[in-house]
Amino acid sequence: MTSTIASVPPADEERRTGARRPAGPGPRRGTGLTPRWLPWLLLAPALAVLGGLLLYPLYRVLVLSLQDFGLRQLVTGESQWVGLDNFAELLTDPLLWKVALPNTVVFAVVNVVLTVGLGTLVALLLARVGVWTRGVLTSAIMVAWAMPAVTGTYVWVLLFDPRSGMVMRGLSTLGLVDPDTTNWFTERLPFYAIATLNVVHHGFPFVAVTVLAALMTLPQELMEAAELDGAGAWRRFWSVTVPLLKPVFAVVTILSTIWDFKVFTQIYLMPGGSGTNRDVLNLGTWSYITAISQNRYGLGAAIAVLLTALLLVITAVYLRTLFRQEEL
Amino acid sequence: MSQLTAPQTLTPQPPSGRRAAPRRGRRRGGSRVLVALGCAAVLAFSLFPVLVMLTTAVDARANDGSTSLLPTDLTWDNFRFVLDEGGFTTYLVNSLFVALSTVVVSSLLALLAAVAVARFVFRFRTALLVMVLVIQMVPMEALVIPLFIQAKNLGMLNHLLGLVIVYVAFSLPFAIWMMRGFAAAIPKEVEEAAYVDGASWPRMFWSVLLPLCAPGLVATSVFSFITAWNEFVFAITFMNDQDSYTVAAGLRQFFTQYGTDWGAVMAGSTLITLPVMIFFILVQRRLSSGLVAGAVKG
Numbered sequence: 001m002t003s004t005i006a007s008v009p010p011a012d013e014e015r016r017t018g019a020r021r022p023a024g025p026g027p028r029r030g031t032g033l034t035p036r037w038l039p040w041l042l043l044a045p046a047l048a049v050l051g052g053l054l055l056y057p058l059y060r061v062l063v064l065s066l067q068d069f070g071l072r073q074l075v076t077g078e079s080q081w082v083g084l085d086n087f088a089e090l091l092t093d094p095l096l097w098k099v100a101l102p103n104t105v106v107f108a109v110v111n112v113v114l115t116v117g118l119g120t121l122v123a124l125l126l127a128r129v130g131v132w133t134r135g136v137l138t139s140a141i142m143v144a145w146a147m148p149a150v151t152g153t154y155v156w157v158l159l160f161d162p163r164s165g166m167v168m169r170g171l172s173t174l175g176l177v178d179p180d181t182t183n184w185f186t187e188r189l190p191f192y193a194i195a196t197l198n199v200v201h202h203g204f205p206f207v208a209v210t211v212l213a214a215l216m217t218l219p220q221e222l223m224e225a226a227e228l229d230g231a232g233a234w235r236r237f238w239s240v241t242v243p244l245l246k247p248v249f250a251v252v253t254i255l256s257t258i259w260d261f262k263v264f265t266q267i268y269l270m271p272g273g274s275g276t277n278r279d280v281l282n283l284g285t286w287s288y289i290t291a292i293s294q295n296r297y298g299l300g301a302a303i304a305v306l307l308t309a310l311l312l313v314i315t316a317v318y319l320r321t322l323f324r325q326e327e328l
Numbered sequence: 329m330s331q332l333t334a335p336q337t338l339t340p341q342p343p344s345g346r347r348a349a350p351r352r353g354r355r356r357g358g359s360r361v362l363v364a365l366g367c368a369a370v371l372a373f374s375l376f377p378v379l380v381m382l383t384t385a386v387d388a389r390a391n392d393g394s395t396s397l398l399p400t401d402l403t404w405d406n407f408r409f410v411l412d413e414g415g416f417t418t419y420l421v422n423s424l425f426v427a428l429s430t431v432v433v434s435s436l437l438a439l440l441a442a443v444a445v446a447r448f449v450f451r452f453r454t455a456l457l458v459m460v461l462v463i464q465m466v467p468m469e470a471l472v473i474p475l476f477i478q479a480k481n482l483g484m485l486n487h488l489l490g491l492v493i494v495y496v497a498f499s500l501p502f503a504i505w506m507m508r509g510f511a512a513a514i515p516k517e518v519e520e521a522a523y524v525d526g527a528s529w530p531r532m533f534w535s536v537l538l539p540l541c542a543p544g545l546v547a548t549s550v551f552s553f554i555t556a557w558n559e560f561v562f563a564i565t566f567m568n569d570q571d572s573y574t575v576a577a578g579l580r581q582f583f584t585q586y587g588t589d590w591g592a593v594m595a596g597s598t599l600i601t602l603p604v605m606i607f608f609i610l611v612q613r614r615l616s617s618g619l620v621a622g623a624v625k626g
Contacts, residue, residue, distance in 0.1 A: 034529045039444035043456070046441035046500060053475070053497030054463045060474035074477060125366045137370055139609050144374040146608035148558035150576045151597035155377040158384065164590055166380065201377065233359075262467035265560045284469040291473045292565055304470035315465040319458060 058308070064301035071295040086302035095278065095286075099188075104282040104307075107192055108260040114200045115256050116249070119207025124237070126208065127215045138209075145205035149265040156198045157270055160184050185271040191280045198266050203259065207252045214248040215241070247321070254318040261311055264288065283307040381601065384594035406595035410582075416596055418571060419578035423557055423600075426488050426574060430495040430556035431549045434503050437496070438548050442507030443537060447519070464501035468561050476565050486569045494562050499552040506551060510544025511537070550611050557604060575600045 065086050067079045090096055122141065126134050147155075159167045162183050171177045184190035218241065226236045242249070264284040267273045272280055275289040283303060291300025379397060385406055387399040410416045445453060475494060484490035514537065522532040563577040570581075575596070582592040 034448075036450070038529065039448040039450045039453075042440040042444035046437040046504060049437060049493075049497050049500055050460070050463060053494065054466060054471065054501075057471045057474040057478070058463070058466060060478075061470050064474060064477075074480065077481070121366075122370055125363065125370065128363055129367065133367060137367060140371050140374040142608050143378055143605050146554070146605045147378065147601055148554075148576065148604065150558065150560050150579060151381065151601050152377060154579065154593055154597055155381050158590055158594070159377075159380060161588075161590075164588075201373065205374075258465050262469065264467075264469055269560075284467060288469050288472065288561070292476065297473055297477065301470075301473050304467070304473060307467055308470045311465045311467060312462070315462055318465075319461065 061301045061304055061308075064297055065305045067298050069297040069301075074295065074297065082298070086298050087306075089299060090302050090306065095281070099279060100281050100283050100286045100303075103188065103192065103280065104261060104284075104310075107195070107263070107282065108257060111196055111199050111203070111260040111263075112253060112256045114196065115203040115260070116207050116253050118200060119204040119252070120211050120249075122204060122208040123211035123215055126212050141205040141208055144201055145209075147202065149202065150269065152202055153198055153266050153269045156194055156201075157185075160194050185280075186277060188279050191270065191272070191277075195263075195266055195270065199260060199263060202266075203256060207256065210252050211245065211248060214245050218244055250321045251318075254314065254321065257314055258311055258318075261314065262307065283310075378601070378605075381594050381597050384590055385598045386595075387591065406591040407599070410592050410596045410599070414578070414581070414592060414596065415570060415573070416575070416578060416599060419573050419575045420599065422488055422572060423574040423576075426491050426495065427553050427556040429489075429492045430499060431552045433492070434496045434499045434552040435545055435548050438500060438503035438507045438552075439511075439538075439541060439545060441500075441504045442511045442544075443533070443541075445504070446508045446511035447514075447537075460501045460504055464505070468498065472561055472565055475562075479566055485566055486572045488572060490566055491559075491562060491574070492556075494566075495552070495556040495559060498559075499555040503548045503552055506548050507541065507544050510541050510547075514540045546611055550607065553607070554604060557600075 064079075066081060066083060067073075068082045068085070069079045073079045122137075126137055129137070159165050162168055162179050168177065168179050168182070168184075172179045184194065222240055222244075223236060226240050231239065262284050263282070267280065267282055267285050268288070270280070271277075273285060275281070275285070275293055281289070284307060287300050287303035287307060289300075290303060291297045294300075383397060383399050386402055386404065387396075388401040388403040388405065444450075445457060479485050479490050518536055518540070519532060522536045527535070558576060559574075560576045563574045564580070567573055567577055579593055579596045579600075582589045582596065
């Protein structure tokens with residue numbers, strides 16, 4: 001039985017020669033049994049929701065970014081075109097170049113590397129242990145995964161809280177920090193280090209589970225052959241496992257990149273993250289605060305458009321990867 | 329028919345439990361110690377925040393700052409406080425209503441759409457799939473601005489139904505993507521057998537595709553439930569009225585200008601987190617296979 005997972009490494013020869021894959025489910029062309037409009041009927045409700053609540057607002061945010069739209073416009077409903085003024089203001093703001101963009105990009109890169117790295121290590125570990133141990137560990141990482149962003153963030157904030165935090169208290173007991181003068185949330189680097197712990201804790205289970213599933217589909221014979229040829233564990237990982245799992249790594253890396261680029265709740269809920277400390281803003285929180293808290297909807301929309309454009313570039317890379325795999 | 333199409337044989341099988349312990353022992357002693365250490369580290373890192381949450385929630389001295397991993401002075405007062413005075417009973421009911429409504433609507437729409445793209449070839453099918461993928465990447469923060477303005481104009485602020493509509497939209501792309509993996513894994517022959525037996529398409533859908541998609545529906549339901557239950561941005565933007573808070577938004581009131589009631593925050597967090605975790609662990613096999621079907625199969 002060809003399961004979905006089993007078809008992960010694309011069967012290239014089969015595709016090239018046009019041979020049918022064994023038990024290949026594949027979609028069907030109309031055989032006269034079903035009317036041609038049937039798929040569209042099935043799609044209609046989903047398309048209506050996606051169009052009305054995702055595509056139309058996306059168009060609206062683009063329009064808003066070209067308008068002067070503040071509290072008064074929100075009340076009266078009228079608005080004024082200002083062309084690219086919002087973008088000019090945004091692109092000349094040092095906050096973008098010195099704070100928001102570096103915070104967004106550096107944080108995403110660091111977190112993707114850590115999440116995918118740790119997730120892969122955990123997957124390799126899970127593949128080695130016995131069934132019972134694996135069950136226990138999988139349940140534990142599921143717990144980390146299931147922890148909502150809101151409550152997870154609060155726990156990490158509590159841990160590093162200058163007054164009640166366990167980490168801070170422990171360190172001050174050891175005489176390493178002075179809790180009266182230390183606040184790790186006021187500076188960018190420690191702030192984002194705590195956010196990194198939070199996001200990696202929340203994100204590595206997805207990578208671990210996905211990579212493990214792919215590891216289990218690898219033909220055991222290849223590993224044994226490599227072992228017979230004298231390849232060590234390190235060599236086997238880089239020369240056999242990694243090339244075979246490339247598509248999976250591509251997918252988890254790109255999905256993590258997208259998630260870590262637009263991380264919002266985890267930043268917004270940390271002390272200072274909701275706008276009181278501008279040093280820790282990233283594009284997502286900046287856009288939200290500008291629009292919703294300061295009622296500058298036009299400028300907030302421009303920031304949102306910039307973030308979306310960045311994400312679309314990454315999505316384009318994602319799609320290219322998928323198309324190269326011929327999985328669509 | 330049923331013996332022919334036992335659903336579990338068609339689901340992408342999750343990793344755990346499939347294979348007997350692969351080549352254990354026979355390794356050098358050093359790597360066994362390393363594996364044991366690794367297991368301990370994974371357990372500790374995964375569970376540490378949860379342990380801190382639970383301990384703080386049941387410790388009477390939570391706000392004095394405790395460095396103990398286990399509660400020193402056990403109490404249920406924090407829970408009593410958040411449920412009675414903190415309004416959490418209302419928030420839990422609100423969240424449950426929003427999340428369950430989202431699950432029902434989103435799973436149904438995702439199932440129909442996934443069957444369409446997985447089992448038919450039609451014009452613009454690839455374009456459609458690309459569109460679903462692309463809009464999945466759009467950040468919520470970009471859409472919260474126009475949707476807030478829209479909801480305000482329509483008078484939908486402070487209505488739970490407004491949140492449901494938004495959450496359905498946000499969970500739908502990934503739900504379709506996930507369901508599609510399950511719907512595509514059903515062999516064509518099963519479907520054709522139903523036609524040979526004289527079934528119409530709706531009949532075939534109801535008695536063949538739907539039962540076989542059931543595991544996928546479980547996975548999508550968990551996914552949409554968690555999306556709705558955990559969502560924060562729209563919950564705080566659309567809901568200004570305390571009576572319409574969801575749990576994720578309700579926690580904020582324990583942070584005041586006079587300080588933070590950490591005992592209450594963690595008791596509330598426990599009430600939010602535990603149901604989701606239990607649910608998650610119960611369906612983890614289905615869920616991980618669903619995610620793999622969605623993310624890897626592409």
